[in-house]
Structures are given as structure tokens and as C-alpha cells.
Amino acid sequence: MTTTAITGKNYIGNKLSSKGNKTYTTFNPQLNKENDSIFFEATINEVNEAIELAHNAFKEYRNYPGSKKAVFLNAIADEILNLGDDLIHMYMSESGLPEGRAIGERGRTVFQLRSFAELVTEGSWVKATIDTAIPDREPLPKSDIRKFNIPLGPVVVFGASNFPLAYSTAGGDTAAALAAGCPVVVKSHPMHAGTGELIASAISKAADKTGMPNGVFSNLNSGGIEVGQQLVSHPKVKAVGFTGSIKGGRALFDLAAKREEPIPVFAEMGSINPVIMFPKALENRGENLASTYANSITLGTGQFCTNPGLILGLKSDSLTKFINSLAQKIVAINPSCMLHPNIVAAYESNKAKAIAQEGTAVVGEYSKETQTNYASQVITTVEGKTFLENPTLHQEVFGPYSIVVQCENIEQLEQIISNLEGQLTGTVIADNEAANYPKVIAALQNRVGRIIFNGVPTGVEVCPSMVHGGPYPASTDSRFTAVGVNSINRWVRPFSFQDFPNELLPNELKNENPLQILRSVNGSFTKQEIK
Numbered sequence: 001m002t003t004t005a006i007t008g009k010n011y012i013g014n015k016l017s018s019k020g021n022k023t024y025t026t027f028n029p030q031l032n033k034e035n036d037s038i039f040f041e042a043t044i045n046e047v048n049e050a051i052e053l054a055h056n057a058f059k060e061y062r063n064y065p066g067s068k069k070a071v072f073l074n075a076i077a078d079e080i081l082n083l084g085d086d087l088i089h090m091y092m093s094e095s096g097l098p099e100g101r102a103i104g105e106r107g108r109t110v111f112q113l114r115s116f117a118e119l120v121t122e123g124s125w126v127k128a129t130i131d132t133a134i135p136d137r138e139p140l141p142k143s144d145i146r147k148f149n150i151p152l153g154p155v156v157v158f159g160a161s162n163f164p165l166a167y168s169t170a171g172g173d174t175a176a177a178l179a180a181g182c183p184v185v186v187k188s189h190p191m192h193a194g195t196g197e198l199i200a201s202a203i204s205k206a207a208d209k210t211g212m213p214n215g216v217f218s219n220l221n222s223g224g225i226e227v228g229q230q231l232v233s234h235p236k237v238k239a240v241g242f243t244g245s246i247k248g249g250r251a252l253f254d255l256a257a258k259r260e261e262p263i264p265v266f267a268e269m270g271s272i273n274p275v276i277m278f279p280k281a282l283e284n285r286g287e288n289l290a291s292t293y294a295n296s297i298t299l300g301t302g303q304f305c306t307n308p309g310l311i312l313g314l315k316s317d318s319l320t321k322f323i324n325s326l327a328q329k330i331v332a333i334n335p336s337c338m339l340h341p342n343i344v345a346a347y348e349s350n351k352a353k354a355i356a357q358e359g360t361a362v363v364g365e366y367s368k369e370t371q372t373n374y375a376s377q378v379i380t381t382v383e384g385k386t387f388l389e390n391p392t393l394h395q396e397v398f399g400p401y402s403i404v405v406q407c408e409n410i411e412q413l414e415q416i417i418s419n420l421e422g423q424l425t426g427t428v429i430a431d432n433e434a435a436n437y438p439k440v441i442a443a444l445q446n447r448v449g450r451i452i453f454n455g456v457p458t459g460v461e462v463c464p465s466m467v468h469g470g471p472y473p474a475s476t477d478s479r480f481t482a483v484g485v486n487s488i489n490r491w492v493r494p495f496s497f498q499d500f501p502n503e504l505l506p507n508e509l510k511n512e513n514p515l516q517i518l519r520s521v522n523g524s525f526t527k528q529e530i531k
Contacts, residue, residue: 024223029096053215066120079202151181153238159189173241272309302400327364422471
């Protein structure tokens with residue numbers, strides 16, 4: 001393996017480019033200093049060139065069989081692994097995250113790519129649906145109609161600050177879009193531009209080795225918002241993937257909606273992930289739950305989108321003991337580094353704003369001196385009535401912070417859940433008592449994309465049944481997931497052929513079913529050919 005040098009340039013298809021004079025650097029939060037590499041922000045001409053290349057690549061790439069796209073996806077995974085320690089060290093220097101997290105996230109990124117490769121190799125994901133003709137049907141003949149999913153076109157993916165690999169340059173959005181047949185232009189996150197360039201180099205090598213059309217992938221640098229705005233506004237972009245703040249996601253969503261041709265923005269945004277602690281569970285194992293949740297709240301310095309920022313329980317001695325125990329255990333955990341000074345500043349500001357709300361009490365706060373860019377974890381508590389009446393307390397504090405709401409009764413608990421904004425997850429902690437609270441669980445289901453039973457929300461398994469999304473503002477479209485192979489459905493649209501000659505149909509819809517995929521034929525799922 002050879003060391004990969006950082007150029008600071010943009011990948012415009014298969015070439016490096018640095019036409020602009022606007023530059024920036026990344027930051028090492030552990031060392032509290034700027035990294036050495038200088039990155040060139042993409043110019044409007046480079047943006048247009050990348051999109052034009054993607055538009056032209058789509059004409060060819062959209063027709064590639066799943067087997068050929070799978071070779072490309074697997075080659076990307078191989079090239080990422082070939083980066084070796086260069087990638088791990090760059091990841092750590094730009095994020096402040098430890099080596100184990102970097103290695104784990106690289107493994108997840110590779111797994112996602114290989115999972116999509118398997119999906120498109122098998123091929124049934126296109127959801128081929130065939131209703132054959134009935135020419136002698138009365139009173140009118142029935143046409144032959146055949147439907148399957150086709151790719152939307154060039155996709156723009158925004159890298160995420162808190163996942164430099166798994167939700168960024170070659171992360172889930174990119175892998176899913178490439179699997180669907182959509183070229184991808186990544187707007188690299190400025191906090192980990194070096195990590196993004198290394199991954200972009202791996203994708204570029206994979207594209208060259210596997211004979212992909214030039215423009216199937218580009219990676220653009222930007223220290224601000226202008227490049228992202230230009231990409232979303234470009235008329236040849238057909239969809240957007242985003243993971244980040246509500247403010248950023250909503251701005252892109254609104255921009256895309258105002259275009260002459262509006263396009264979908266699949267944004268995964270804020271979430272406080274409510275946790276309901278039912279009485280018996282608190283009474284039987286409150287101490288253990290306090291340990292479990294102290295660890296979950298501080299995991300990754302609270303910088304997961306599934307961080308448990310809200311805990312709900314019914315007023316009782318058991319809840320009081322749990323709150324006190326949680327406070328004790330959380331302050332005993334050593335603080336850790338956040339991703340960037342800007343994120344630290346936002347955490348401190350939002351934490352202070354939450355604590356300043358009337359009726360909010362701090363029950364546990366790490367008060368010892370911390371290293372620069374390290375976060376001091378906090379637990380607060382508030383009465384249910386106060387929480388209901390103050391929407392400020394419902395907002396995410398991105399970091400190791402959680403608020404415990406003490407509800408007067410089960411009706412108030414249900415009311416609080418029903419009045420929450422949409423969330424990625426909800427958690428139920430119960431000991432043989434959940435069946436007693438069907439309305440509470442139904443209210444929770446109406447506000448979240450996934451319910452966890454007797455666990456923690458932190459940790460998102462990459463599998464077909466995972467839903468990582470939820471009602472707004474958890475995501476901009478709760479019908480889709482951003483994790484797992486079913487996330488490919490964001491980048492396709494259904495398309496029908498009516499009364500087409502068999503020889504002109506795509507292989508997925510031909511009578512003989514040459515790909516041997518599972519299809520719905522006249523209402524029955526089968527791999528059999530149509531005779």
C-alpha cells in the first residue's frame with residue numbers, strides 16, 4: 001500500500017481541479033489546531049462541470065445491469081480498505097474521534113457498499129410488477145402493463161459532520177444512489193475534507209478500474225453554503241441526500257421546492273429520541289437503567305442522531321431515585337472530545353439556553369476542568385406541565401445532554417408524546433407492563449420511525465428491516481429510510497410500459513425473466529417465465 005497524498009483539490013469526474021482562489025483548512029479538535037492541508041473551494045464553473053458530467057454519465061450508467069454496478073460498488077469497498085492507516089489517521093485528525101470508532105465506521109461503510117452490491121446483483125429490488133393482457137375482457141379489453149423502478153438521475157449528497165465515513169462521501173446515500181443507477185456529486189463536509197478526498201480517490205480508482213463512465217462520481221469542496229446552494233439549484237440535479245441540522249436540511253428542502261422543477265430532498269435532521277420509563281421497570285432495575293443510559297447519553301460525546309435527549313416517567317420515588325442515580329453516574333464518566341470548536345460552542349449555547357428555562361433544574365453536571373473542545377455532560381429535570389408549555393425544552397441539544405420529564409399521570413405522559421415533533425426513535429422501558437399502556441405506545445408510534453423495547457436508541461443496525469427516518473423534522477419524508485438496502489427506494493421512481501413488444505422491454509420485465517428475479521405477475525409472486 002502506498003501513502004495517498006492530500007491535494008486539496010476537487011474531483012470533477014476522473015480529474016483533479018482547483019480553479020478557484022477560495023481556500024480553507026480542517027481542524028484537529030484533540031490538538032486544538034488547524035491541520036496542514038489546504039482545500040480549494042469549488043467554483044461555479046467546477047460545479048457546472050461536475051453536474052454536466054453526471055448528466056451525461058447517467059445516459060449510460062442508468063442502463064448498466066446490476067451485476068456491473070455491483071462490481072463497481074465492491075471495487076469502491078476494496079479501494080477504501082486499500083487506503084489502510086492513511087484513512088484512519090486522517091479521520092482521527094479531522095474529527096477528534098478515537099481509532100476504534102474510525103475502524104468501526106470504515107467497516108460499516110464497506111459493509112453498506114457490499115450490501116448494495118448483493119442487492120443489485122440479485123435484482124428483485126426493482127419491484128417488477130406485471131399484469132398481462134386480457135384481449136377478450138368485456139366490456140373493454142385489458143392492456144398488458146408492466147412496471148418497475150428506474151433511477152431518477154444525478155444525485156447530490158451532502159457529507160455529515162458526525163459520521164465522516166458512513167454518512168458521507170461513500171456512505172449510505174452515495175452507495176444507495178450508485179446502486180440505483182444514479183451518478184453522485186458529493187458536497188464534502190468542510191470539517192473532514194481530507195477524509196472526503198481520500199474516499200473520493202478510492203471511488204475514482206474504482207470507477208476507472210471497472211470502466212464506469214466519467215462523471216459517475218464527483219467530490220466538491222466547500223467551506224460555506226454557496227456550493228451546496230448551487231448544486232441544489234442546478235436544473236440537471238434530480239434529488240438530494242442530506243444528514244445534518246434542521247436549519248440546514250430545511251433550507252435545502254425549501255430551495256429545492258422553489259426550483260422551476262422541484263426535486264425531492266431526503267434529509268435526516270434533528271431528533272431527541274424520547275425514552276419512556278414505565279413504573280415497574282424503574283422500581284425493579286432503576287440503578288441498572290441509570291448506568292445504561294448514562295453510557296448511552298455520553299456515547300460518542302452525545303453526537304449521534306439517536307442520542308436519548310428526552311426521558312419520560314411518572315412521578316414516583318422510583319423515578320426520583322433513577323434521576324439521582326443517573327446524575328451521579330453521568331458525572332463519573334470522563335468527558336470526551338467533540339467534533340469541532342463550532343460544535344462545542346453550539347452545544348454550550350444550546351445547553352445554557354435549555355438550563356435557563358424556567359422550571360428546569362440541573363441534577364447532574366460534570367464540573368471539573370476539561371480539555372479544550374471536550375464537552376461537560378449534563379442531566380436536567382422538569383415537571384410535565386412545564387415541559388408541555390415550553391417548546392424550547394423540546395429542541396435538540398446536540399451533545400451529552402438529556403432532560404428527564406416527571407409526568408403527573410399517564411394522561412399527561414400521553415399528551416407530551418403526542419405534542420412532540422417527529423423523531424427518529426422512541427424507546428419503551430418496561431417489565432411485563434407495556435400491555436397496560438396501549439395508548440402511550442400508539443402515541444409514540446405516531447411520532448417516531450422506530451420503537452426500541454428495553455434497549456437504547458444509540459446504535460443503528462444496517463439491515464433491510466431498519467427504518468432510520470421518521471415524521472418531520474426527523475426526516476423530510478417519513479416514507480423512506482436512510483439506512484439499509486431499502487434506502488435505495490429514495491433514488492428511483494416507478495415506470496410503466498403498456499403493450500410493449502417483449503423484445504423491446506428491459507430484461508426485468510421480459511416474459512422469459514432472464515434475470516430470474518422475483519416478480520409480481522397477475523397478483524402472484526413468482527420467478528417463472530410468462531408463457
